[in-house]
């Protein structure tokens with residue numbers, strides 16, 4: 665087993681956890697399990713990457729939590745494609761939560777997000793570390809309050825060692841995995857960002873091509889130049 669930000673290693677970690685009798689759940693599935701991993705994904709940059717990981721987890725028979733960020737500069741949660749993917753992720757058994765940014769109204773965002781997959785929001789996660797807790801989150805579980813050993817790949821860096829080293833060491837874990845690094849099989853941070861960029865560029869190019877085609881058809885129908 666070789667550590668790295670690859671789908672192969674992600675799958676190995678999930679299989680390892682299953683072999684060691686962990687139950688893998690999103691926060692909504694957390695009860696009094698003896699050995700449990702709350703698996704969580706914050707969607708900072710790409711719903712498509714998250715969707716890909718959600719499918720991989722579905723095939724592995726595990727469910728996780730996906731936290732949607734409403735202020736991403738690189739995706740819109742309300743774009744039809746994103747909405748469809750979020751709905752499908754929920755349909756696969758994953759929890760959909762809010763990745764909050766306390767500069768903005770959390771109740772407003774939770775309302776919009778819950779209408780995408782038609783289910784009330786159960787939990788949330790913070791985007792900026794150290795943020796003060798928003799006032800409006802009463803009744804919503806904040807991942808930072810879960811009493812589990814927390815490890816994260818933030819900035820493509822397992823500060824306390826790769827997740828595989830924690831599986832078996834602690835009975836109760838909260839693991840944060842950012843899909844963008846893993847589904848692109850990134851060799852380093854710059855490579856990850858470059859692959860993310862190419863992905864966004866490709867999808868934007870397809871959208872623009874469609875807009876262009878629609879405009880041409882519109883003009884032809886009216887007999888005007890384009």
Ligand SMILES: [Zn+2]
Nearest residue numbers: 667826827828
């Ligand atoms: Zn590892």
Ligand SMILES: [Zn+2]
Nearest residue numbers: 706708790791
């Ligand atoms: Zn974030």
